[in-house]
Amino acid sequence: GEVSATPEPNESEYLSPVSIGGQTLNLDFDTGSADLWVFSTSLSSSSIGQHAAFDPSKSSTWEDYPGASWQIMYGDGSGASGTVGFDVVEIGGATASRQAVEIATKVSSSFVSDENNDGLLGLGFSKINTIEPQPQKTFFESILPKLDQPVFTADLEDDAAGTYEFGRIDTTKYTGTLHVTPVDSSNGFWEFASTAYSIGGTTYQNSGASTAIADTGTSLLLVDDNVAQAFYAQVQGSQLSRTAGGYVYPCSAQVPDFGVQIGSSGFIATIPGSDITFAEVGQGTCFGGVQGNGGGGIQIFGDVLLKQYFAVFNGGNESFGIAAK
Numbered sequence: 492g493e494v495s496a497t498p499e500p501n502e503s504e505y506l507s508p509v510s511i512g513g514q515t516l517n518l519d520f521d522t523g524s525a526d527l528w529v530f531s532t533s534l535s536s537s538s539i540g541q542h543a544a545f546d547p548s549k550s551s552t553w554e555d556y557p558g559a560s561w562q563i564m565y566g567d568g569s570g571a572s573g574t575v576g577f578d579v580v581e582i583g584g585a586t587a588s589r590q591a592v593e594i595a596t597k598v599s600s601s602f603v604s605d606e607n608n609d610g611l612l613g614l615g616f617s618k619i620n621t622i623e624p625q626p627q628k629t630f631f632e633s634i635l636p637k638l639d640q641p642v643f644t645a646d647l648e649d650d651a652a653g654t655y656e657f658g659r660i661d662t663t664k665y666t667g668t669l670h671v672t673p674v675d676s677s678n679g680f681w682e683f684a685s686t687a688y689s690i691g692g693t694t695y696q697n698s699g700a701s702t703a704i705a706d707t708g709t710s711l712l713l714v715d716d717n718v719a720q721a722f723y724a725q726v727q728g729s730q731l732s733r734t735a736g737g738y739v740y741p742c743s744a745q746v747p748d749f750g751v752q753i754g755s756s757g758f759i760a761t762i763p764g765s766d767i768t769f770a771e772v773g774q775g776t777c778f779g780g781v782q783g784n785g786g787g788g789i790q791i792f793g794d795v796l797l798k799q800y801f802a803v804f805n806g807g808n809e810s811f812g813i814a815a816k
């Protein structure tokens with residue numbers, strides 16, 4: 492079957508309505524993790540705030556997973572933990588009849604204050620699912636056998652709503668070639684080779700990092716620190732600001748186009764310089780959407796890059812593809 496879910500755009504995330512045991516929550520679809528967790532009525536009312544909170548006691552299809560627990564920490568330092576059960580999860584028409592659902596009993600402050608999302612839906616590989624004593628499948632892995640094609644696509648936009656589709660590739664959503672690269676899922680991510688980059692149309696070899704992950708749950712484009720330094724050397728007035736947490740520059744600065752290689756085939760995915768500014772941080776200073784990865788070795792290609800393209804995640808042959816749109 493084919494399904495689609497239309498996430499509501501928000502500056503730092505893409506949310507999609509998900510039905511769990513008949514209760515609808517807005518979840519942040521995250522290809523960089525593999526836990527499906529939700530705000531729950533087990534949280535304090537001050538943590539719940541304006542969020543939708545899942546109440547297992549009100550679901551007729553809920554099944555506890557006795558003794559199981561989970562605890563996750565994300566790259567931005569946010570985190571959550573809690574207990575586990577199984578329920579019917581439906582997204583735009585596709586249904587996983589017995590999906591592991593992680594009930595949050597603790598969430599970090601950034602989730603409390605981000606009133607747009609009521610939890611996360613991980614679309615990474617279940618080898619990094621944090622459920623103890625036994626990791627559980629992601630929603631995509633649960634429905635994979637039933638899909639016409641073993642794929643999901645992400646068509647993220649900045650201003651309009653983006654769309655995730657499961658089970659089909661809507662060829663009307665992109666133009667030209669779909670550039671496909673093999674994925675190495677051994678770290679649990681949609682990870683591929685990326686050993687080159689371009690600044691203002693000139694291509695350079697990236698000696699610092701050799702791979703990258705496609706991560707819809709990360710807002711920025713986090714490249715090898717040397718690559719970020721080389722990029723901002725070409726942005727007049729830029730500086731690495733500890734207070735801002737990265738490279739900033741005068742909002743009036745001329746920002747060159749920036750590209751990163753997708754796979755070892757040579758395709759460089761480019762972002763127009765005019766789309767690189769992520770936020771204004773006041774006094775006419777802007778925070779760049781391209782930042783260093785802090786020396787992590789793996790580059791993290793988040794929404795700053797992904798929103799420029801139509802992305803295809805293939806769980807059948809473990810590949811990642813992007814095309815212009």
Ligand SMILES: Cc1cc(CN)n(C)n1
Nearest residue numbers: 523524565566567708709
């Ligand atoms: C909540 C969340 C998800 C991600 C990306 N996987 N980050 C960095 N933070």
